[in-house]
Amino acid sequence: MEEEKLLGLLSKYFNDREIKEVKKAIFFAKKSHGKIKRASGENFYLHPLRSTSKLARIRMGKDTIIAALLHDILEDTDTISIEVEKRFGKDVLKLIKGVTKLSKVRLKTSWFPFRKVKVEQIPIFERQSETLKKMLLAMAEDVRVIFIKLADKIDNMETLGSLSKEKQERIASEVLEIYAPIANRLGMGKWKGTLEDLAFPYVYPEEYKKLQELAIPKIKEREKYLKIVIKELKLMFKGNNIKVLGIDYRAKKWYSLFLKLKKYDMNINKIYDLVAVRIILPDIENCYSALGIIHSKWKPLIGRIKDYIALPKPNGYRSLHTTVFCIDGKITEFQIRTPAMHQQAELGIAAHWIYDEKKVSKNNGNEKIRWLEEFAKIQKDSTSTTTTKDLANTFKLDLFSDRIFVFTPQGDVRDLPLGASAIDFAYSIHTDIGNHCAGAKINGKLQSIKTILKNGDVIEITTNKKTKPSRDWLNFAKTQIARGHIRKYAKRSILRINFRS
Numbered sequence: 001m002e003e004e005k006l007l008g009l010l011s012k013y014f015n016d017r018e019i020k021e022v023k024k025a026i027f028f029a030k031k032s033h034g035k036i037k038r039a040s041g042e043n044f045y046l047h048p049l050r051s052t053s054k055l056a057r058i059r060m061g062k063d064t065i066i067a068a069l070l071h072d073i074l075e076d077t078d079t080i081s082i083e084v085e086k087r088f089g090k091d092v093l094k095l096i097k098g099v100t101k102l103s104k105v106r107l108k109t110s111w112f113p114f115r116k117v118k119v120e121q122i123p124i125f126e127r128q129s130e131t132l133k134k135m136l137l138a139m140a141e142d143v144r145v146i147f148i149k150l151a152d153k154i155d156n157m158e159t160l161g162s163l164s165k166e167k168q169e170r171i172a173s174e175v176l177e178i179y180a181p182i183a184n185r186l187g188m189g190k191w192k193g194t195l196e197d198l199a200f201p202y203v204y205p206e207e208y209k210k211l212q213e214l215a216i217p218k219i220k221e222r223e224k225y226l227k228i229v230i231k232e233l234k235l236m237f238k239g240n241n242i243k244v245l246g247i248d249y250r251a252k253k254w255y256s257l258f259l260k261l262k263k264y265d266m267n268i269n270k271i272y273d274l275v276a277v278r279i280i281l282p283d284i285e286n287c288y289s290a291l292g293i294i295h296s297k298w299k300p301l302i303g304r305i306k307d308y309i310a311l312p313k314p315n316g317y318r319s320l321h322t323t324v325f326c327i328d329g330k331i332t333e334f335q336i337r338t339p340a341m342h343q344q345a346e347l348g349i350a351a352h353w354i355y356d357e358k359k360v361s362k363n364n365g366n367e368k369i370r371w372l373e374e375f376a377k378i379q380k381d382s383t384s385t386t387t388t389k390d391l392a393n394t395f396k397l398d399l400f401s402d403r404i405f406v407f408t409p410q411g412d413v414r415d416l417p418l419g420a421s422a423i424d425f426a427y428s429i430h431t432d433i434g435n436h437c438a439g440a441k442i443n444g445k446l447q448s449i450k451t452i453l454k455n456g457d458v459i460e461i462t463t464n465k466k467t468k469p470s471r472d473w474l475n476f477a478k479t480q481i482a483r484g485h486i487r488k489y490a491k492r493s494i495l496r497i498n499f500r501s
Contacts, residue, residue: 010056022062029048081097103149150183160202172200200254204258215274222274249276276334277333280342291322295322298325301324406453416428421452422453422459469490
């Protein structure tokens with residue numbers, strides 16, 4: 001059943017030769033796992049088949065598909081690396097080894113004492129820094145490793161019911177604290193939402209139950225209303241010769257709704273995007289035209305128009321968002337995008353790896369993970385003085401915090417964590433600019449390099465060859481990249497002093 005499902009998905013975009021290689025991998029996986037059973041009692045090899053189907057649905061290439069089929073083979077069977085390489089090649093082996101490395105990282109159950117503390121008191125990221133570090137380094141080497149790991153995690157979450165309560169809580173906590181945020185940072189919105197909603201009821205069972213009781217009646221009521229709105233929208237667009245590729249509505253994901261409700265004291269009437277209308281149009285010009293038509297019919301809320309096309313989110317997300325007083329004065333959110341933007345919103349960086357892996361543009365996929373490459377470079381030079389707590393804090397800021405958009409004088413966008421300073425901006429441009437950063441002109445005014453930046457600031461850095469990084473800068477630098485370079489310079493300075501002595 002699972003095998004047929006996978007081959008059916010692959011037949012839509014693989015040729016006969018590739019299908020043959022996949023069948024060979026399926027046979028090898030079955031043979032290697034043999035009669036090994038999972039906790040549920042099912043044959044183990046069904047798990048990699050299901051995980052691989054998730055990758056086939058987003059049209060991953062042959063090497064990724066085969067590596068996913070065999071991702072547990074080195075860890076859970078007697079199969080050796082040489083045998084895998086001989087049968088399936090170096091690239092597949094490299095991917096499997098990358099996934100195996102991540103599988104060996106475990107978080108202690110005691111790090112997630114959910115029963116003993118309130119939701120807002122949950123310890124975040126301090127103890128997971130080493131886990132995150134290993135994950136990010138593996139991603140920097142080959143991001144396909146994390147695609148396989150995320151697919152693996154989704155299937156594990158979907159089959160969590162047969163495990164003990166303690167294991168359920170530990171695995172779900174890992175997913176919520178680490179894997180879902182990383183999926184988000186990679187722009188993989190669909191998988192991020194799936195992971196969060198699968199983990200949510202295990203980590204916060206009471207809150208999950210209360211949320212459903214609160215939201216389900218509202219969602220049903222809203223969906224009924226939006227059918228009327230969509231009917232009106234179609235007439236409006238037709239009358240203005242706007243070609244629409246698709247209009248539908250989507251309910252907000254449960255965990256995302258939970259986090260948003262906490263900001264509003266659980267008042268669901270303040271959630272305007274509980275169910276939002278999504279409009280898919282052929283090109284950017286039509287997106288802006290559609291926005292204008294909506295605003296000419298219904299009055300927009302002040303401060304609720306967001307242009308993520310001109311100013312994409314850090315993870316690559318692009319769309320136009322607007323919230324208006326719609327039919328009967330009901331507040332309604334619209335999201336407007338092209339098919340390419342929709343694919344980017346759903347799959348993020350994975351969209352650049354669809355099917356022919358060998359033809360992926362280096363400027364396409366790699367540019368999206370420039371921050372990962374920078375991170376890996378910094379880690380190679382990390383010093384023994386870098387504490388676990390400090391690593392955790394910078395991870396939290398770089399990966400999981402709110403972000404701000406700032407600009408170079410030429411109009412290039414830089415995304416930085418909230419609370420970042422001009423020092424962080426300087427290092428985001430180039431290491432030399434950071435190391436010799438002497439001052440900053442922010443929105444045309446001279447400011448200290450320690451100045452905290454705000455969304456939309458335009459920054460010009462002035463440099464001086466005589467200026468060198470100071471350990472004092474660590475009090476103002478927030479990003480892992482900036483802090484890593486400052487420490488690296490400080491370490492070299494100490495070595496030079498000791499050498500002269």
